[in-house]
Amino acid sequence: MKGRRVPRSRLRAVLRLCLVTDAALCGDRGVPAVVRAAVAGGVTSVQVRVKDGSDRDRLAQVRAVQHALHGTGVPLLVDDAVDVAVLAGADGVHLGQSDLPVEEVRRWLGPDLIIGLSVSSVEQASASECAAADYLGIGPVWATATKPDAAVPLGPEGLARVAASAGRPAVAIGGITAARLPALRGRGLDGVCTVSEVCAAPDPAVVAARLRAGWDGGRR
Ligand code: TZP
Ligand code: MG
Numbered sequence: 001m002k003g004r005r006v007p008r009s010r011l012r013a014v015l016r017l018c019l020v021t022d023a024a025l026c027g028d029r030g031v032p033a034v035v036r037a038a039v040a041g042g043v044t045s046v047q048v049r050v051k052d053g054s055d056r057d058r059l060a061q062v063r064a065v066q067h068a069l070h071g072t073g074v075p076l077l078v079d080d081a082v083d084v085a086v087l088a089g090a091d092g093v094h095l096g097q098s099d100l101p102v103e104e105v106r107r108w109l110g111p112d113l114i115i116g117l118s119v120s121s122v123e124q125a126s127a128s129e130c131a132a133a134d135y136l137g138i139g140p141v142w143a144t145a146t147k148p149d150a151a152v153p154l155g156p157e158g159l160a161r162v163a164a165s166a167g168r169p170a171v172a173i174g175g176i177t178a179a180r181l182p183a184l185r186g187r188g189l190d191g192v193c194t195v196s197e198v199c200a201a202p203d204p205a206v207v208a209a210r211l212r213a214g215w216d217g218g219r220r
Pocket of ligand 1: 020118139140141143144145146147150173174175176193194195196197
């Protein structure tokens with residue numbers, strides 16, 4: 001691979017508003033159409049997440065989103081499936097605590113691809129394996145129906161404690177809406193991640209624009 005596809009200097013900007021896809025919530029519109037609208041509204045990175053499906057479904061969805069993102073400069077990450085990310089030529093992967101070990105994935109992928117890691121506690125955010133991750137996804141901040149097996153919600157103050165021990169770029173996830181962005185300000189975050197707020201929105205571009213403006217306008 002030639003150089004890092006997403007330069008480290010761009011990472012924090014890329015993390016400002018992360019869309020995590022959910023095909024069921026996108027419905028008949030399809031994931032690529034929702035992604036295109038969300039990017040038009042201001043989403044800065046897209047993570048393809050396919051929980052109920054085969055690896056072939058996952059690969060097909062990643063490739064369809066990749067096509068939708070072509071020419072936008074918005075990076076594409078794959079949730080969990082490192083092999084699919086490599087095969088599709090994605091910009092990175094997002095791993096959970098029970099996915100492949102981050103350090104081994106880093107050795108496999110080398111420095112070129114972005115690796116994100118989900119954490120739900122100060123202990124997880126302080127673990128030595130985090131050093132191999134480019135960024136941490138912290139959550140859930142609030143209760144969410146999107147991930148039924150999510151850990152106990154941290155709340156904004158718990159989130160700030162986890163972010164303080166991250167020592168690397170961090171984004172928040174779980175129950176995030178435009179109305180809740182003020183509660184996330186000054187908590188040591190580089191950005192926010194959303195699934196249902198954008199994927200289930202009647203107009204994903206409008207909701208993404210509202211989230212982006214709310215975050216960019218108030219994060220300092
Ligand atoms: N990880 C922690 S909470 C969550 C994930 C994937 C789901 C967040 O979904 P939503 O709809 O933005 O609350
Ligand atoms: Mg995962």
